[in-house]
Amino acid sequence: MEPLLTLAAVTGLLLLLGALGAARLHRPAVALRGGLAAMFALTGGAHFIDMREQLIAMVPPGLPFPGLLVTLTGVAELACAIGLLWTRTTRASAAVLGLLLVGMFPANVYAAGADVPWWDQLGPRTATQLLFLAATVTVLVRHGRPARCHGGS
Secondary structure (H helix, E strand, C coil): CHHHHHHHHHHHHHHHHHHCCCHHHCCHHHHHHHHHHHHHHHHHHHCCCCCHHHHHHHCCCCCCCHHHHHHHHHHHHHHHHHHHHCHHHHHHHHHHHHHHHHHHHHHHHHHHCCCCCHHHCHHHHHHHHHHHHHHHHHHHHHCCCCCCCCCCC
16 A cells, blocks of 8 residues: 555655646656656565565465565666666666566465455455556656647647
């Protein structure tokens, strides 16, 4: 639930700052980049700090070296979170994060089979993952495109 709240809150704050005149934040795709960067910094950090053991337990039993997989995905999330903020690496970072979301989905399915709160059950977990995937695809597709002109001459 925290990643979703982080994505929404940071994206919303950046959109507000853009509406208030912060020129670099006037485009929704830029605000979304910031929201995704904050979210993946949070989730990537969890691979090393407070949720590491829970994340290792989420790795499906057929996969080797669960601890190493959690470390590698955490490093990738943190690196891509930073990459989202650097214009030259935004698209590549969004693409990698999208692939990570798809690749890690089996761990979410496996984890949802346990006794979990409602927001971690498979339906809500899948909807949330699809939202995160849609956000990364939006950044991938919209980054670097000029803003549309509405009306005028």
